[in-house]
Amino acid sequence: xxxxxxxxxxxxxxxxxxxxxxxxxxxxxxxxxxxxxxxxxxxxxxxxxxxxxxxxxxxxxxxxxxxxxxxxxxxxxxxxxxxxxxxxxxxxxxxxxxxxxxxxxxxxxxxxxxxxxxxxxxxxxxxxxxxxxxxxxxxxxxxxxxxxxxxxxxxxxxxxxxxxxxxxxxxxxxxxxxxxxxxxxxxxxxxxxxxxxxxxxxxxxxxxxxxxxxxxxxxxxxxxxxxxxxxxxxxxxxxxxxxxxxxxxxxxxxxxxxxxxxxxxxxxxxxxxxx
Amino acid sequence: xxxxxxxxxxxxxxxxxxxxxxxxxxxxxxxxxxxxxxxxxxxxxxxxxxxxxxxxxxxxxxxxxxxxxxxxxxxxxxxxxxxxxxxxxxxxxxxxxxxxxxxxxxxxxxxxxxxxxxxxxxxxxxxxxxxxxxxxxxxxxxxxxxxxxxxxxxxxxxxxxxxxxxxxxxxxxxxxxxxxxxxxxxxxxxxxxxxxxxxxxxxxxxxxxxxxxxxxxxxxxxxxxxxxxxxxxxxxxxxxxxxxxxxxxxxxxxxxxxxxxxxxxxxxxxxxxxxxxxxxxxxxxxxxxxxxxxxxxxxxxxxxxxxxxxxxxxxxxxxxxxxxxxxxxxxxxxxxxxxxxxxxxxxxxxxxxxxxxxxxxxxxxxxxxxxxxxxxxxxxxxxxxxxxxxxxxxxxxxxxxxxxx
Numbered sequence: 001x002x003x004x005x006x007x008x009x010x011x012x013x014x015x016x017x018x019x020x021x022x023x024x025x026x027x028x029x030x031x032x033x034x035x036x037x038x039x040x041x042x043x044x045x046x047x048x049x050x051x052x053x054x055x056x057x058x059x060x061x062x063x064x065x066x067x068x069x070x071x072x073x074x075x076x077x078x079x080x081x082x083x084x085x086x087x088x089x090x091x092x093x094x095x096x097x098x099x100x101x102x103x104x105x106x107x108x109x110x111x112x113x114x115x116x117x118x119x120x121x122x123x124x125x126x127x128x129x130x131x132x133x134x135x136x137x138x139x140x141x142x143x144x145x146x147x148x149x150x151x152x153x154x155x156x157x158x159x160x161x162x163x164x165x166x167x168x169x170x171x172x173x174x175x176x177x178x179x180x181x182x183x184x185x186x187x188x189x190x191x192x193x194x195x196x197x198x199x200x201x202x203x204x205x206x207x208x209x210x211x212x213x214x215x216x217x218x219x220x221x222x223x224x225x226x227x228x229x230x231x232x233x234x235x236x237x238x239x240x241x242x243x244x245x246x247x248x249x250x251x252x253x254x255x256x257x258x259x260x261x262x263x264x265x266x267x268x269x270x271x272x273x274x275x
Numbered sequence: 276x277x278x279x280x281x282x283x284x285x286x287x288x289x290x291x292x293x294x295x296x297x298x299x300x301x302x303x304x305x306x307x308x309x310x311x312x313x314x315x316x317x318x319x320x321x322x323x324x325x326x327x328x329x330x331x332x333x334x335x336x337x338x339x340x341x342x343x344x345x346x347x348x349x350x351x352x353x354x355x356x357x358x359x360x361x362x363x364x365x366x367x368x369x370x371x372x373x374x375x376x377x378x379x380x381x382x383x384x385x386x387x388x389x390x391x392x393x394x395x396x397x398x399x400x401x402x403x404x405x406x407x408x409x410x411x412x413x414x415x416x417x418x419x420x421x422x423x424x425x426x427x428x429x430x431x432x433x434x435x436x437x438x439x440x441x442x443x444x445x446x447x448x449x450x451x452x453x454x455x456x457x458x459x460x461x462x463x464x465x466x467x468x469x470x471x472x473x474x475x476x477x478x479x480x481x482x483x484x485x486x487x488x489x490x491x492x493x494x495x496x497x498x499x500x501x502x503x504x505x506x507x508x509x510x511x512x513x514x515x516x517x518x519x520x521x522x523x524x525x526x527x528x529x530x531x532x533x534x535x536x537x538x539x540x541x542x543x544x545x546x547x548x549x550x551x552x553x554x555x556x557x558x559x560x561x562x563x564x565x566x567x568x569x570x571x572x573x574x575x576x577x578x579x580x581x582x583x584x585x586x587x588x589x590x591x592x593x594x595x596x597x598x599x600x601x602x603x604x605x606x607x608x609x610x611x612x613x614x615x616x617x618x619x620x621x622x623x624x625x626x627x628x629x630x631x632x633x634x635x636x637x638x639x640x641x642x643x644x645x646x647x648x649x650x651x652x653x654x655x656x657x658x659x660x661x662x663x664x665x666x667x668x669x670x671x672x673x674x675x676x677x678x679x680x
Contacts, residue, residue, distance in 0.1 A: 184295075184296075
């Protein structure tokens with residue numbers, strides 16, 4: 001059966017990650033430990049970055065520009081800021097996951113060439129470490145919500161699942177891109193442009209309903225649209241996610257994970273030769 | 276124990292990057308790459324507790340073989356099996372971060388080098404002690420000297436209790452004291468039954484350390500055996516041209532070279548000019564060499580090399596090191612050369628190798644290289660007894676007496 005190979009690859013990659021989970025955590029720890037080493041504020045930077053981002057959006061969109069969107073966005077003085085943060089924080093994490101994974105084999109070539117270790121875990125080091133900073137920024141966002149009086153809801157409990165699915169999606173797509181990037185370094189350059197297009201093709205700074213109906217179907221082909229709308233449901237509208245969207249996200253993530261794992265396993269030998 | 280069976284490694288070389296995409300689009304129905312056979316059918320078994328040396332010219336496939344053994348590359352076909360962890364002292368300190376301290380680097384990289392977390396905490400003091408870094412162990416690596424860096428890397432690498440240990444020139448970085456310490460440790464490992472694979476261009480070191488040596492040439496393992504024989508063959512190989520083995524008496528003589536000049540006769544003479552096969556330590560002697568020139572040769576260099584019974588180099592020199600111009604020679608002429616010196620070396624059996632080549636080293640055009648062409652003995656000097664391999668002739672002085680009050 002033609003699915004046998006991708007399924008085996010997916011199984012292999014998954015078991016490798018589980019077996020080497022300790023090493024994966026070591027890598028993530030090292031990533032965090034070395035990122036701000038030598039700076040005065042050190043680990044505080046993990047909090048300063050998201051705080052700065054949220055403050056900038058809230059100042060610009062609630063005082064300077066006073067964006068007026070359909071009525072539900074303007075109910076609250078910070079309405080647009082909340083909407084923007086609900087979409088842009090996950091997107092920033094997603095694009096960082098992708099750009100980090102895509103170049104990871106080239107970035108870590110020195111390590112891969114010199115010591116033996118299951119190099120596929122590097123993909124999950126990249127997505128995992130971004131997922132942690134993303135979680136920190138979400139935490140800052142909750143604090144911001146409490147300050148401006150945007151109540152938190154029980155829907156937030158869906159966030160861990162959603163982040164996990166997003167990691168799976170980014171890891172899968174990232175694996176495929178990382179493999180290609182070893183052979184053609186143009187891929188990481190192209191990704192920069194593709195991410196710009198993708199950002200504007202996702203309803204993050206606008207809502208789907210604002211688009212002409214003839215274009216809406218295009219947005220619905222964009223897998224990240226479903227993630228964005230779930231984040232917006234949970235963080236902005238305070239609604240439990242729709243099972244349909246959640247299932248779509250899960251399906252997309254698994255499919256991409258299968259694809260990425262298959263490519264990684266298929267090109268394993270050539271990959272190590274080329275690095 | 277390390278067992279390598281029918282190992283092959285083929286690299287695909289694409290002339291242009293686009294060719295790889297073309298091949299993908301054809302789903303393998305057309306081929307756009309060249310295959311480069313880097314390793315051809317390697318079979319090798321290295322036993323536990325054996326030290327095996329691997330030599331070969333650059334590009335012979337040594338590094339590829341090492342990468343396959345350490346699994347940083349995967350073979351095209353064949354298998355490599357070992358009975359335990361493989362530690363490589365190739366890239367000491369891989370993964371170390373300059374801003375972290377020695378301790379932090381060990382804690383964060385230990386697992387990468389094959390240590391379990393509980394082992395790391397248990398062994399960190401041993402690692403610190405072996406590295407002899409003292410307070411520096413808790414300072415950032417960027418404050419380290421190269422030697423200190425190597426010491427930290429080495430201490431981590433050997434702490435994993437490997438079953439196979441791969442060693443190369445990485446060790447040459449540290450100071451002599453630490454090098455000796457490392458060599459002692461490697462010897463301890465060997466006695467404890469660890470398989471040692473030693474890769475180096477330092478042939479003297481290979482000779483000292485290894486039980487057997489393998490010669491890799493153009494991807495094939497062309498010789499495996501006693502260090503001396505294989506290393507002579509390697510020497511002949513790097514001097515290029517055909518290698519033939521002739522038997523001269525009981526000695527196996529390995530001769531190589533272009534043949535523009537060949538050694539017609541060689542003899543060891545005593546101070547009276549008589550041919551001898553043994554001398555007394557310190558006795559004056561002469562090595563007389565007759566060379567037949569088959570082609571016009573200008574200023575050939577004539578060299579001698581004395582090796583001991585184990586094949587270690589004892590002394591070697593040549594006419595260009597000694598600042599001598601030898602002149603021009605016509606085809607079919609014979610040149611007579613001689614080296615005169617006092618045989619100031621310790622008692623034992625020695626071999627003499629000769630070389631005639633174009634420049635100061637036999638790696639330039641090599642006319643003829645004859646390994647172990649002559650065997651001679653050095654007897655103890657009855658009037659001047661001493662220990663060891665060299666006869667240094669020190670002076671001895673006695674200072675004035677002092678009376679302790």
